[in-house]
Amino acid sequence: MLRNELGLSTLAAWGGEQQPHGYGAAQVPIVQSAPFAYPDVASWRAVIDGDAKGDIYSRNTNPTVAVFEEKCRLMEGGESAIAFASGMAAISNTLFAVLRAGDHVVSIKDAYGATSRIFMELLEPMGVTVTLVSTDDADALEAAVRAGCRLVYVETPTNPTLKVIDLHRMAAAARSVGALLMVDNTFASPINTRPIALGADLVVHSATKFLGGHDDAIGGVLVGRRDLVDTVYRYREITGAALAPFAAYLLLRGMKTLALRVERQNATALAVAQHLERDPRVAAVFYPGLASHPSHHVAAKQMSGFGGVLSFEMVGGEAAAIRLLDALKLVHRAASLGSVNTLAGLPGMTSHVEVTPQDRAALGIPEALIRYSCGIEDATDLIDDLDRALASLD
Incomplete structure (x- = not known):
């Protein structure tokens, strides 16, 4: 029964x-x-x-x-x-x-x-x-x-x-x-x-x-x-x-595979966020699973996992963000998220492409923000890809 x-x-x-x-x-x-x-x-x-x-x-x-x-x-x-x-x-x-x-x-x-x-x-x-x-x-x-x-x-x-x-x-x-x-x-x-x-x-x-x-x-x-x-x-x-x-x-x-995918993406996103938070070339990382996140206590209370998406800003602003995106190999530079493949992009080309730069500023959306949606790839491969791309900026 x-x-x-x-x-x-x-x-x-x-x-x-x-x-x-x-x-x-x-x-x-x-x-x-x-x-x-x-x-x-x-x-x-x-x-x-x-x-x-x-x-x-x-x-x-x-x-x-x-x-x-x-x-x-x-x-x-x-x-x-x-x-x-x-x-x-x-x-x-x-x-x-x-x-x-x-x-x-x-x-x-x-x-x-x-x-x-x-x-x-x-x-x-x-x-x-x-x-x-x-x-x-x-x-x-x-x-x-x-x-x-x-x-x-x-x-x-x-x-x-x-x-x-x-x-x-x-x-x-x-x-x-x-x-x-x-x-x-x-x-x-x-x-x-x-x-x-x-x-x-x-x-x-x-x-x-x-x-x-x-x-x-x-x-x-x-x-x-x-x-x-x-x-x-x-x-x-x-x-x-x-x-x-x-x-x-x-x-x-x-x-049918939603639970399996999301559980994997939760773990990968947390690993990527923690890694990027330690990199001096990254100005800020936004992910509710990080203890440094302003609303981490709220997320821990109402979420069973912290999600497969994170975002981060680069030291060097939008120009550095674009260079990083272009250097990544294991991403689709595309306007979506939640896929089995990792996707990444800037707000002005993804989530807020429909609004002007002035409106994005008024809404509190930085131009240099990279939205990074983790797929189901091995977390170590995504981290290696990010490290290689970050090193190319030096």
Whole structure:
């Protein structure tokens, strides 16, 4: 008899897949069909009216996508889940569906660049006001929330500065004013942090990153309270930002090894961060697993692992950072993270390519910062690669 609470590794492999698949398939089939046909009008109508289970059109629901949604729901511990064509589709659809004119949002200054653009450019014309608070100032962030708002939106760790938000504290502040707490959990993944257990109402992922883990599929997912997810579903149903079945299949395949990959990436990132922190050619290292990290105590309290991504600044500024990136061999210089291969880049070319240098400065994103996402390579090989590249700068 199975335990009531399965472990995350088991859920990654089996979540949403314990029911038999069609044709006796051991793996989730790709149901690559736009419409779904019925033998007669009565059975078709029964599905439309909700009297029978079934699918009508893949913009609304799809069997392959439904398995991906259920796996994410189980791993995050939410009531419901809905998948999207990308992480930004998940974020934008949720914000636009939940917020109304006159609402107020409290968020952090150094959120992901495209998310920051929504806050800075798109919500105000809708009549939604936004307060962006320094992520480093937990007291100011809590005070802004307790002053009143409809929604609190945070990332933890943040992209790309790896700052950590105390989710239990933010959830308490949000509840005190009847606000919702929405968390971007992309960097941590449910292996390292489960925000709903810490009080969040909604959790969003760019599934392209750690969930998929192979840089071969783009997708997003929202998990949370059923009433809120239902509201977002009705919005997505009309806007059409649905996840494609083949992408859902690739993401499902990637998720089966999520726990194994993340555990390896956690260990590698910590080893790399500790090594770089000792190098005099590196000005600063940002990784919540380091004892020197300002929020290490918060991360240690709410994370089971510190993640596979770190960032660091070079002595010599942006020019030195570019030279280092060009000298690395065991990285893809590319705008993603969470892959089985190590990826690295500057904020102006990755996380904050959508915003201007002036906006990046205002958001507290240094131009010379290198975001380094560890893959599943041997940690010693990555460290050797970094050492060789660093030596080439002398």
